[in-house]
Amino acid sequence: MTDGISSPARGADRILTVPNLLSFLRLLGVPLFLYLLLVVQSDGWALVVLAVSAITDWADGKLARLLDQYSRLGELLDPAADRLYILAALVGFVVRGFIPWWVAVLIIGRDVLLAATLPVLKRHGYTALPVHYLGKAATFCLLYGLPFLLLGQSTKQYTLGQVCLPIAYAFIAWGTVMYLWAGAIYLRQVVWIVRTCPLAPKYRPAA
Template sequence: MATPAPDTEPARGSSQAPDGRVVTVPNLLSAVRLAGVPLFLWLLLGPHADGYAVAVLMVAGFTDWLDGKAARWLNQYSRLGELLDPAADRLYILATLAAFLIRGIVPWWVVAALIGRDLVLAICVAVLRRRDYGPFPVTYLGKAATFNLLYAFPLLLLAQGASGLAEVCRPIGYAFTAWGGALYLWSGFVYLIQFGRAMRRPVPTPTGGLDRLTG
């Protein structure tokens, strides 16, 4: 599970001292969440079983919250967990956006903006690695953006059709999408500021480890 940290710039160490454990409760929860990505895509693009797809997203959102709690309660911070947690978040967002674009649920420019943000930050992380910096620390702003988007997606699915439930979910889903998208782009801008600050510093002495992913 990726741990929100107080750092404001890419770092070479971890304040939570994650270890090399693989089999932990948070890691198992993240693995379950990752396993749901292909199932979620198949439900959306195959049988168009939107109700079951919403259930998968709800389970993913719950395990995303639970693995963070478990890491704190059980003191089970691990380097693998810091990779798995944000990777699962990214995959769900990318998979959902791709499926929504194919089905015409969201316009192409929304998908382009959100995916473009991740592509730009991926390039920044690659540059930081060459300078022996760890990737951007997880921030509450980034986690809040992901939280809003993961709530928006099931609401947008439930908004399909002309039922009474769809009429209720539609404005709420659009509101979560707008707010989550804005936070997602703003967190990307914050990461770019951190990237600029890191690039102005002298190249650090190699330390042999990269500890954190973006949030």
């Protein structure tokens, strides 16, 4: 389990990298997506923003490896952008009536629970834990299932929509299950850290 907690250090403090630029652009697209989805209800353009986010999610990780541009900032920005897009899409889709509210509660509640563990990790010298591969697979399913759902809902009177909706529901169902499973693994790692790792120096009781 300790292998999943360590991180490469080379070039870790870099900021101006291509992957980080893509992540910043993805973050800027979140309010635009919500505006298009909820205010003007331009589903076509909202779909474009969501699809571009899914593509750049794959691209920034790929470029980080190809260009050797790993950074700690990128390690934080990438999952943050993923979660914001998922959160924005879930809230928007519940408001529009595309998905039931309890699906959003399960996914968002999982993130709220994990966020509550950050102070515990900090007391043991960790700022966060790396994303588990199962969490990455879950995020992949959700980031691809949500655009399919938007496309299916906006064209459900046509054959395209009838094809897209089952695909979307399958992606979202698998993504939700894996998202919760990855959350359970994360919590298990937190418990392991609390039991085996000493407190950070500033949190240790005075002698």
